[in-house]
Amino acid sequence: MKEWIPIPGTNKDTLIKVALEEFSLYGYKGVNISKLAQKANMTTGAVYHHFGSKSKLYEVIRTDMEQRLIDRMEGAASLFDKPEEAIKAALLTGLNFAIKGNICKLISEEAPYDKKDKIEEYISELTVENDLPIEVVLISSWRSILKGISSNQLTAEQGKNLIAWIFNKGE
Template sequence: MSEMQTTRRGRPGYDQQGILAVAVTAFNEHGYDATSIGMLAERLGLSKSAIYHHFGSKDEILDRALDSALSGLEAVVDDPLPGDATDAVARLEHVLRGAVHVLVDQLPAVTLLLRVRGNTDVERRALTRRRAFDRRITALVAEAQAEGSLRSDIDAAVVARLTFGMINSIVEWYRPGGREGADRLADDVVAIALDGLRHA
C-alpha cells in the first residue's frame, strides 16, 4: 500500500491527464492562441520542461483534448443499440442520449471542440471529423424519415443541425451538480427533439 502511495508519474501532483484538464480549462477561459505554455506552467506550478515531459507541444495538448471529445461522440454513433431494436429512430434516440452524456462527462473538452474555428492543422482535422459526425447524424435522420418514423417535411440536415444545436447549447449553461443530471437532461432533449418530429 505504501508503495502505491509513493508511486509518481511525472512531477508530484500532476500526471498527463491532470495537465490536460488544467490546459483545457485555460484554453476555454483565455482562448487557445492566448494561452502560452508559460501561462500553463504558472497555473500548474510546474516548469515548462515538466509540461514538455508529457506533451511535445501546445498543439499536442489541444489535439489530445479535441480527440477525447470527438472520440466520445463517434463512439456513441458506433455503439450498438441495446436490445434488439434496429429501427433508425431508436438508433437516433440512442445517439442523442449518448451525446448528452458525452457532453456532460467531458464538458470542458466538448466546450473547447465547439469553439475551434480551423485556425491550425489540429483544429482543421477536428473540424473534418466533426463534419463527418454531422453527416452520419443527418443520414440517420434521413433513414428515420424514410422509414416513416419521423416527419419528412423538414430537411434531414436541418433537423440534425437544430437538434445538435440544442444539445451543444448545453455547454453554455449546464453546471455539474445542478438540478438535472445527464439522464434527466437526455430525457428532456429527446422529448423536445423527437416528439416534435414524430407523426401525430
C-alpha cells in the same frame, strides 16, 4: 497504440491530465500555458517539449475525448433499428458522457485547428437516410445544450429533456 498515449506517472501523463481539466473548465482561449504548467508542477518548456504548442496539446485532448464520446454514441445507436431512435440514443449517451466527464465546454466549443469535426461526421452518417440535412440542426442544438450546461444556463436534466423534445416534435 497511438504515439501520444503517455506512460502513467510520466510528465506527459501529468500534463495531459492537468490540460484536460483546464481545457474542460476554461476552454481553449481561457487556458494560460504558464498557469497550466505551474499547476502540473512543471515549466512551460516541458509543455512545449512534449506538445510543441498550446493548440497541439488541445488537439491531443480534444481528439481523445471526441473519440471516447463517439465510441459511446456508436454503441448506443447500434441498439436501435429505427434511425430516429438511434440518433436520439447517440445524442443522449454523448450528453451523459460529456456531463459525467465534465467535458461539456471542451466539446461544445469550436476547435482552434483545421480538422474535420468527427462528432459532426458521425451524426451526419446517422442521418444519411433523411431527405433533409437534419444533422445541421442536431449538431448545433446538441452543442448548444452542452454549452448551456457548461455555463450553468441549463441543468443536465433540462439538456436531456431538450433532446427528447426535439425528437418528440416530429410525432
